Amino acid sequence: MDLILLAEQILNGLQFGIMLFLMAAGLTLIFGVMGLINLAHGSLYMIGAFCAAAVAGWTGSFTLGLIAALAGAAAAGALIELVVIRRLYDKDHLDQVLATFALILIASEGTRWVFGSFPLFLDIPEALSGPVMLPGGIQYPLYRLALIGAGLGVAAGLFLLIARTRIGIQIRAGENDREMIAALGVDIDRLYTFVFALGAALAGLAGALVGAIQSVQVGMGEPVLILAFVVIVIGGIGSIKGALVGALLVGLTDTLGKIALPGLFGLFLDPAQATQVGSALASMAIYVLMAMVLIWRPTGLYGVRA
Amino acid sequence: MSRESVINWIVLAGLVAVPLWAHLSDEPFTITLATRAVILALAAVGLNIALGIGGLVSLGHAAFFGIGGYTMGILAHHAQTYTPVMEWPLLIEGTKSMPVIWGLSILFSALAAFLIGLLSLRTSGVYFIMITLAFGQMFYYFAISWAEYGGEDGLSIYVRNGFPGVNTLVPIQFYGLCLVALLIVLGFNAALARAPFGLALGAARQVPARVRAVGLDPYRLQLLAFTLSGAITGLAGALFADLNRFVSPTMFSWQLSGELIVFIIIGGVARLFGPVIGAVLFVVLEHWLGGLSDYWHIYLGLMLLGIVLFGRGGVIGMVAGRERSHD
Numbered sequence: 001m002d003l004i005l006l007a008e009q010i011l012n013g014l015q016f017g018i019m020l021f022l023m024a025a026g027l028t029l030i031f032g033v034m035g036l037i038n039l040a041h042g043s044l045y046m047i048g049a050f051c052a053a054a055v056a057g058w059t060g061s062f063t064l065g066l067i068a069a070l071a072g073a074a075a076a077g078a079l080i081e082l083v084v085i086r087r088l089y090d091k092d093h094l095d096q097v098l099a100t101f102a103l104i105l106i107a108s109e110g111t112r113w114v115f116g117s118f119p120l121f122l123d124i125p126e127a128l129s130g131p132v133m134l135p136g137g138i139q140y141p142l143y144r145l146a147l148i149g150a151g152l153g154v155a156a157g158l159f160l161l162i163a164r165t166r167i168g169i170q171i172r173a174g175e176n177d178r179e180m181i182a183a184l185g186v187d188i189d190r191l192y193t194f195v196f197a198l199g200a201a202l203a204g205l206a207g208a209l210v211g212a213i214q215s216v217q218v219g220m221g222e223p224v225l226i227l228a229f230v231v232i233v234i235g236g237i238g239s240i241k242g243a244l245v246g247a248l249l250v251g252l253t254d255t256l257g258k259i260a261l262p263g264l265f266g267l268f269l270d271p272a273q274a275t276q277v278g279s280a281l282a283s284m285a286i287y288v289l290m291a292m293v294l295i296w297r298p299t300g301l302y303g304v305r306a
Numbered sequence: 307m308s309r310e311s312v313i314n315w316i317v318l319a320g321l322v323a324v325p326l327w328a329h330l331s332d333e334p335f336t337i338t339l340a341t342r343a344v345i346l347a348l349a350a351v352g353l354n355i356a357l358g359i360g361g362l363v364s365l366g367h368a369a370f371f372g373i374g375g376y377t378m379g380i381l382a383h384h385a386q387t388y389t390p391v392m393e394w395p396l397l398i399e400g401t402k403s404m405p406v407i408w409g410l411s412i413l414f415s416a417l418a419a420f421l422i423g424l425l426s427l428r429t430s431g432v433y434f435i436m437i438t439l440a441f442g443q444m445f446y447y448f449a450i451s452w453a454e455y456g457g458e459d460g461l462s463i464y465v466r467n468g469f470p471g472v473n474t475l476v477p478i479q480f481y482g483l484c485l486v487a488l489l490i491v492l493g494f495n496a497a498l499a500r501a502p503f504g505l506a507l508g509a510a511r512q513v514p515a516r517v518r519a520v521g522l523d524p525y526r527l528q529l530l531a532f533t534l535s536g537a538i539t540g541l542a543g544a545l546f547a548d549l550n551r552f553v554s555p556t557m558f559s560w561q562l563s564g565e566l567i568v569f570i571i572i573g574g575v576a577r578l579f580g581p582v583i584g585a586v587l588f589v590v591l592e593h594w595l596g597g598l599s600d601y602w603h604i605y606l607g608l609m610l611l612g613i614v615l616f617g618r619g620g621v622i623g624m625v626a627g628r629e630r631s632h633d
Contacts, residue, residue: 105607229436283447
């Protein structure tokens with residue numbers, strides 16, 4: 001395998017991983033602060049992508065589309081939190097699973113009702129289209145590079161928000177002891193709505209950004225949601241640092257596995273069979289990674305030890 | 307007789323009477339719907355061992371359903387194309403015989419459940435939900451990329467498999483076979499819930515520390531329950547594949563895992579007949595609402611939200627009140 005191809009695939013893996021991080025960060029925050037397992041997080045990803053595609057198609061501006069994705073997903077998140085999620089915090093996980101499963105059904109069918117079953121397309125903005133030459137003679141799409149940059153920027157912003165701001169302190173305090181911070185005069189209901197809307201906005205942003213390189217369609221959120229679960233299990237629930245490390249591991253394992261495994265089997269099988277066996281096993285690579293982390297550390301890399 | 311057992315007898319009578327009536331008035335489609343409901347009920351009854359008694363919220367039971375389905379699909383595919391499943395190290399031929407297929411489906415799905423349980427039961431709570439969901443998805447992607455058995459397109463089986471002494475091509479006879487399978491498993495479940503194993507499993511859900519204190523290992527109890535649970539759902543998968551004469555990766559889809567949980571909750575958690583009532587209601591609603599609107603999932607979603615937020619204990623809980631058969 002030549003080095004340029006490998007470098008390209010590493011960049012692809014990073015790009016995939018950093019988008020997964022945007023999803024996983026919201027999920028892990030929501031679980032860490034409110035103790036809620038939110039299956040409907042994938043729906044917020046889809047809502048973001050649809051808002052972006054609709055507004056960008058209507059106005060012709062990708063930037064406005066991104067703003068619409070953030071606003072739309074955050075608003076949908078806040079609405080869902082106020083109407084449904086709020087009533088689930090003191091219920092058991094089974095009820096949370098079922099209620100958020102119901103939300104997926106409603107969101108997916110509602111979106112299908114409004115936009116129809118055909119996928120929408122979101123164009124990459126003019127300024128970011130085309131390839132760019134990287135040092136070492138690697139040609140790489142500028143938009144994907146911009147995704148890596150944007151994702152890292154959001155990750156840095158999120159770390160600052162959690163570590164340095166007043167609201168970040170309240171969020172960390174809420175993770176540790178919710179009764180105590182309520183007693184200290186923090187409006188816990190408002191904090192919960194804020195955290196949920198923040199997670200929703202991150203998911204919506206990821207949906208819009210990825211929507212430009214894939215098609216925007218109903219049901220696009222759930223495969224990403226399940227990968228984000230794998231990320232959280234690997235990183236440890238409630239840990240943003242774990243989500244980042246887990247997301248990059250999953251992104252790189254998946255992308256490199258798809259390249260490396262068929263090549264590896266090509267060494268001792270005939271090419272057609274090697275491609276088949278290799279790609280079948282590559283589709284399982286991240287789950288094998290998850291299983292290995294579980295055997296080594298049942299609560300994830302950065303999880304609190306039980 | 308408690309109100310719950312009255313409900314159970316009514317449901318049982320309906321499961322016998324409605325298809326018989328449909329058979330006499332020549333409405334094969336109703337029998338197909340009933341067969342679908344009974345098979346989905348069987349899958350959910352399997353899940354109810356882990357979820358209801360054991361408290362293990364598995365969001366990956368579609369994996370076992372799919373493994374059962376693919377066991378049937380692969381064996382029947384080789385039988386209808388007259389090719390061996392494998393020639394080395396030993397020759398294995400395909401088969402069209404239901405008892406053999408059922409046995410192997412149970413075996414393979416039990417094995418998969420054992421392995422998944424071995425890993426996932428090291429954790430609990432939300433981790434367990436996410437991990438079972440992830441492993442379920444792993445099988446889904448594996449089935450899609452497994453080009454030898456149809457990949458994304460799945461496998462078609464031209465003629466339904468045979469059972470000695472039964473003409474499975476007649477809808478009512480195949481229905482009878484499925485109903486008997488469901489009743490045997492329900493009987494097994496009822497015995498299990500009362501047996502020392504079931505009691506210990508329930509205790510492991512409620513107070514694991516005390517179970518450990520009396521010298522039992524919750525991990526082992528839960529692993530056995532999860533394996534049994536997967537095996538039964540796998541059997542349902544084989545029957546489902548035979549009903550449709552078709553297997554595809556959608557049998558592994560995470561939505562199916564979610565729907566199995568929905569059946570249990572609609573009917574009532576840890577109730578013997580809960581999954582049966584849930585599955586029957588679901589199939590009826592799917593048929594009825596699906597005929598009224600293309601977007602019937604919206605109504606289903608709203609109904610589920612209503613059940614979670616306001617109705618405790620599902621249909622059986624609402625009718626029979628708080629008395630519980632086993633908890």
